[in-house]
Amino acid sequence: MFSSSSPPPVPLEKVFQYIDLHQDEFVQMLKEWVAIESDSVQPVPHFRQELSRMMAVAADTLQRLGAHVASVDMGSQQLPDGQSLPIPPVILAELGNDPTKATVCFYGHLDVQPADRADGWLTDPYMLTEVDGKLYGRGATDNKGPVLAWINAVSAFRALEQDLPVNVKFIIEGMEEAGSVALEELMEKEKDRFFSGVDCVVISDNLWISKRKPAVTYGTRGNSYFTVEVKCRDQDFHSGTFGGILHEPMADLVALLGSLVDPSGHILVPGIYDEVAPLTEEEVNTYKAIDLDLEEYRNSSQVATFLFDTKEEILMHLWRYPSLSIHGIEGAFDEPGAKTVIPGRVIGKFSIRLVPHMNVSVVEKQVTQHLEDVFSKRNSSNKMVVSMALGLHPWIANINNTQYIAAKRAIRTVFGTDPDMIRDGSTIPITKMFQDIVHKSVVMIPLGAVDDGEHSQNEKINRMTTNENKAEDICIQLFHHSVGTRDTSLKACCTTFKMTGAGSQ
Ligand SMILES: Cn1cncc1C[C@H](NC(=O)CCN)C(=O)O
Numbered sequence: 196m197f198s199s200s201s202p203p204p205v206p207l208e209k210v211f212q213y214i215d216l217h218q219d220e221f222v223q224m225l226k227e228w229v230a231i232e233s234d235s236v237q238p239v240p241h242f243r244q245e246l247s248r249m250m251a252v253a254a255d256t257l258q259r260l261g262a263h264v265a266s267v268d269m270g271s272q273q274l275p276d277g278q279s280l281p282i283p284p285v286i287l288a289e290l291g292n293d294p295t296k297a298t299v300c301f302y303g304h305l306d307v308q309p310a311d312r313a314d315g316w317l318t319d320p321y322m323l324t325e326v327d328g329k330l331y332g333r334g335a336t337d338n339k340g341p342v343l344a345w346i347n348a349v350s351a352f353r354a355l356e357q358d359l360p361v362n363v364k365f366i367i368e369g370m371e372e373a374g375s376v377a378l379e380e381l382m383e384k385e386k387d388r389f390f391s392g393v394d395c396v397v398i399s400d401n402l403w404i405s406k407r408k409p410a411v412t413y414g415t416r417g418n419s420y421f422t423v424e425v426k427c428r429d430q431d432f433h434s435g436t437f438g439g440i441l442h443e444p445m446a447d448l449v450a451l452l453g454s455l456v457d458p459s460g461h462i463l464v465p466g467i468y469d470e471v472a473p474l475t476e477e478e479v480n481t482y483k484a485i486d487l488d489l490e491e492y493r494n495s496s497q498v499a500t501f502l503f504d505t506k507e508e509i510l511m512h513l514w515r516y517p518s519l520s521i522h523g524i525e526g527a528f529d530e531p532g533a534k535t536v537i538p539g540r541v542i543g544k545f546s547i548r549l550v551p552h553m554n555v556s557v558v559e560k561q562v563t564q565h566l567e568d569v570f571s572k573r574n575s576s577n578k579m580v581v582s583m584a585l586g587l588h589p590w591i592a593n594i595n596n597t598q599y600i601a602a603k604r605a606i607r608t609v610f611g612t613d614p615d616m617i618r619d620g621s622t623i624p625i626t627k628m629f630q631d632i633v634h635k636s637v638v639m640i641p642l643g644a645v646d647d648g649e650h651s652q653n654e655k656i657n658r659m660t661t662n663e664n665k666a667e668d669i670c671i672q673l674f675h676h677s678v679g680t681r682d683t684s685l686k687a688c689c690t691t692f693k694m695t696g697a698g699s700q
């Protein structure tokens with residue numbers, strides 16, 4: 196239980212001032228972190244070296260803060276082609292272990308999506324560049340900026356020799372963008388060790404849905420990621436000397452991929468909607484309350500027309516219905532020019548975003564069965580292999596949990612408004628592990644803006660969160676807010692930090 200307006204336990208003005216004065220240093224640090232090409236998606240040794248350098252830099256930063264830091268060796272990853280690559284260590288760091296204080300555990304990741312200037316970046320993706328208060332660079336918003344924001348907030352207290360109102364733990368990984376490889380084993384191992392005593396888990400790895408209104412996130416979709424290989428032989432063919440007498444792998448694959456979803460976005464895999472949670476009227480009302488300007492959303496995403504016309508339908512199809520996306524074809528000819536090849540072996544990649552109460556292994560069976568049915572009707576002599584490369588569960592939180600009440604109160608303090616209670620269509624694999632393995636509930640406090648361009652070209656984070664009511668003023672930014680319920684008696688630690696790099700303009 197909370198007292199509704201207990202004053203913050205430390206004089207926060209000094210902390211805010213410190214943050215304002217040191218923001219250029221924080222941006223400089225982000226620049227150094229962005230310069231590290233910690234790409235976990237492309238499985239090549241160079242990037243894995245960059246990843247371990249990234250984790251070492253972060254471990255060092257936390258150590259200098261006075262944290263007790265462990266870098267946990269995660270072994271190596273076996274790739275389908277037989278190659279083995281090192282997995283970057285996971286950082287487990289602790290600062291403070293006062294049994295009278297609540298313990299907040301922050302999760303973040305320091306790996307990034309691939310980025311290549313040639314993909315259409317206006318600036319070097321690994322060189323943080325500020326334009327009009329926007330800090331462009333790969334990982335700026337996903338997730339290096341937010342991780343640093345949390346570290347900066349702690350460092351402000353340390354620099355001012357102010358007692359932190361909570362104990363803080365950090366778990367920081369380097370494989371999130373690759374599906375958090377091997378993380379589950381670590382969570383099992385640490386559930387009664389590192390995570391014991393944790394009162395609340397906070398993740399800042401998603402975006403607001405609005406440009407104006409801050410948000411708290413209570414659900415994410417899961418993901419089942421499939422590869423479907425169609426093979427005639429390992430080498431390509433000349434289409435002049437073989438075209439006309441072969442079952443072509445690409446033709447099979449295009450038909451298979453074409454059988455997955457209809458033009459309205461409806462997934463064609465039989466049974467796939469069977470377990471989707473039924474929609475209640477009460478739930479529809481929650482979408483009505485969300486601040487989403489469809490016109491602005493369309494414009495900022497540069498999409499002329501979405502599949503749906505209303506805010507409620509759009510939100511439901513992002514958050515509470517599954518979706519199927521086709522990602523690419525390995526082995527296909529994808530260069531400019533008119534090469535006359537018949538690829539001998541191709542691998543299609545697609546994924547289905549999962550929602551409550553869909554089950555990963557049921558979906559795996561349904562998809563495999565569907566593809567086998569479609570393939571067998573083609574009477575192709577090629578070989579088809581379907582496999583599910585990732586199976587990540589959907590997550591939904593109970594928004595009546597104490598940390599949601601705390602998060603709302605923190606946002607009200609900083610922004611003078613209640614947050615939108617949102618879900619997110621993407622997946623943060625660790626969240627469900629916190630729920631199912633460690634039995635800790637998670638609150639997500641997004642720090643990024645709706646137009647930050649996660650995973651896209653010209654990813655950015657804003658230097659400042661601008662509160663509309665305060666126009667050009669430097670606005671207060673939410674960093675960290677926590678409520679401890681360590682004893683049966685109420686213990687509310689309401690702490691609000693300012694930071695650089697949060698929110699939206
Ligand atoms: C790697 N991977 C494969 N399937 C799902 C993922 C995670 C990835 N996570 C995010 O983007 C977090 C967004 N803040 C995603 O949802 O695509």
Ligand SMILES: [Zn+2]
Nearest residue numbers: 337338371400
């Ligand atoms: Zn992320």
Ligand SMILES: [Zn+2]
Nearest residue numbers: 337372649650
């Ligand atoms: Zn990401």
